[in-house]
Amino acid sequence: RIVLFAVVSTLSSVSSGINAEYGVTGNSLQCDGAATLVNTLTTQDIALKSLLLADNGIDAHDTGKDRGPYLCAKIIRRWLTCTQYLELCDLRDNEIGDLAAREIMDGLTDRKTAGLKSIQFLVTCRMDANIYKTIVSLGKKSGKGSGKKKKRKKK
Numbered sequence: 001r002i003v004l005f006a007v008v009s010t011l012s013s014v015s016s017g018i019n020a021e022y023g024v025t026g027n028s029l030q031c032d033g034a035a036t037l038v039n040t041l042t043t044q045d046i047a048l049k050s051l052l053l054a055d056n057g058i059d060a061h062d063t064g065k066d067r068g069p070y071l072c073a074k075i076i077r078r079w080l081t082c083t084q085y086l087e088l089c090d091l092r093d094n095e096i097g098d099l100a101a102r103e104i105m106d107g108l109t110d111r112k113t114a115g116l117k118s119i120q121f122l123v124t125c126r127m128d129a130n131i132y133k134t135i136v137s138l139g140k141k142s143g144k145g146s147g148k149k150k151k152r153k154k155k
Contacts, residue, residue: 023052025090030057031068035075042079050088054122058094073100077107081114087140090122101127101135108138 029037034053041048060069073096080086096104101123108121118140125132 023050024056025052025054028057029053031059031072034058035072038072038075038079042075042082047083047085049085050090051086052088052090053094054090055093058091058096060095060097069094069096069100070103072096073103073107077103077110080104080107080119081110081116084116086119087117088120088122092122092124094124095126096123097126098128098131101131105131105134105138108135112138 024037027033034056037053038051040046041051058069058072060067076089080089091104104121104123108119112118118138120140121135121138123132123135
């Protein structure tokens with residue numbers, strides 16, 4: 001795959017240190033490409049604050065790849081437990097399914113158990129409602145403030 005080769009080549013040339021963002025949103029990496037990308041991040045110890053993988057065909061629609069999202073999510077889970085600078089991971093518009101979503105949820109739980117800071121993890125809600133809620137609740141809140149409304153003084 002040409003897109004995957006370009007992505008991995010670009011990652012290989014990324015300098016050490018913390019990089020703000022790496023986005024390949026809207027490409028067709030699919031499960032194998034996304035897994036290779038995340039595996040490269042893990043093995044080369046590339047520190048990212050944001051990884052944007054939205055709308056990349058990470059789903060089971062590939063012929064003969066019905067376990068693809070699950071295997072990809074296992075690699076993402078391993079990466080989540082060892083990357084310390086990540087603040088955002090975007091997997092929206094990929095129909096990863098319940099099994100892969102559970103791996104992501106477990107990876108976020110592993111992060112919490114390991115004492116790593118929480119991250120905002122964006123996924124499409126086409127999965128078991130409880131798994132989706134858990135992923136959202138384990139993620140860092142993106143809003144500002146405490147969420148409490150100020151009381152108005154009566155005139």
